Amino acid sequence: MNSHFYFLWPADLYEHERRGIYYLWIVNEKILEYFLQLVPLSEESIAILTANLEHKTLEKGEAVLKEGQICTDVYLVEKGYLRTYYNKDGIEINIHFNFEGTFATYLKSSKVGEASAFTIEAGEKSEVWILSRQKLVDLSLLYPDIMLLSRRVISRILVDTSANNSLLRIYSPAERYQYIEKNNPQLLQRVSLSHMASYLGMTRRTLTRIRGKK
Amino acid sequence: MNSHFYFLWPADLYEHERRGIYYLWIVNEKILEYFLQLVPLSEESIAILTANLEHKTLEKGEAVLKEGQICTDVYLVEKGYLRTYYNKDGIEINIHFNFEGTFATYLKSSKVGEASAFTIEAGEKSEVWILSRQKLVDLSLLYPDIMLLSRRVISRILVDTSANNSLLRIYSPAERYQYIEKNNPQLLQRVSLSHMASYLGMTRRTLTRIRGKK
DNA sequence: GCAGGTGTGAGACAAAAGTCTCAAAATGCA
């Protein structure tokens, strides 16, 4: 995709370029919806955004971001899910799971450029769309609706990741499991119990004990 | 403070009004610095912002936001500290502590208007400045630098509150204590052990055991 | 169908954390 062309002269698109964008629009209808759920976008902004998305197919276990790398992109999950984990002495501790329609990135002190403490990889065979954070900033300066979108995306990521912030503090292990069972059952259906255990801040043994008691 | 006057005709301030603002500016030099650390502001924006700040002195245990209330403001701590806690069956579980120069609010799904699950009260005798979130939004539309400020404030709050997000998941109780000891020692100096315990996701007994072992 | 990898459930024991309690220490205030 010749994204620079769109970036520099968005108003000057040739007809065949427009057709190209229209084609993309059809292909990524679902993805577009995810953006439009956050904020209404003009046709031009949609074209620019779509042109700047990069598609990637990930096999299970394939990483989009590895520990120590610098995270320059935002990942939007189309299919499958991304698993964010921390490696503690060879043991993976799951921090977050991103399912269809959600955004993932490594945000630390809200700056681009800090080495990631986490690895983000596909939990199952997945389709993701990659959006450069720098490009998002650049486009924000030109398009007010993209500025809004960029705020919402980052804000959504932060709210999502901190949603379970107090879970471990407030609830007992059994209560945490019940909370997920009630509020996020798809987690239990799609994520293995071993992964759930570290996500819930307990060992696999404790988790099976809780499940057994019911 | 006749904040509406400034809000509607910021450029038309009378001389004595300007003097009023100048006076405020002197009084809140420290507060102003907290804003300027986040983003450079024009003199006009500073005047508007300062005129829209409301000062409050809080006794220890006095709340700025109670569970069930709707949080419409952002609180900036000048002196003392704010304690955010969740009430679980009569037991207070501490979620966050806000010291001098930090911002507190109840952010849930980044919307204004959801009843707060937490109470925010003074942990010691405190001086706070209150800024309406709605006003921040309104001013953002008029002043680009306040728009930036508003983003930074919210983003700062989110990053701060989610900084310890993975602490409970990744570290053992003893490691959590050591982490705080190393990265946030003022917490241990100013917050009582009972409050620290629930913040660290353990009981007071466990915390004293950890401290005793050193 | 079968071999090999992956995920799961549970027993046995060890270790850690929680509960209840109370006396000592620290703090605040008149």
Next chain:
DNA sequence: TGCATTTTGAGACTTTTGTCTCACACCTGC
């Protein structure tokens, strides 16, 4: 200074969670 309140440290015991282990079920590809 002295009294009342709050905060803390720790003993004794119970309950929960973790560690190590192994057998079994379930896929998947050959």
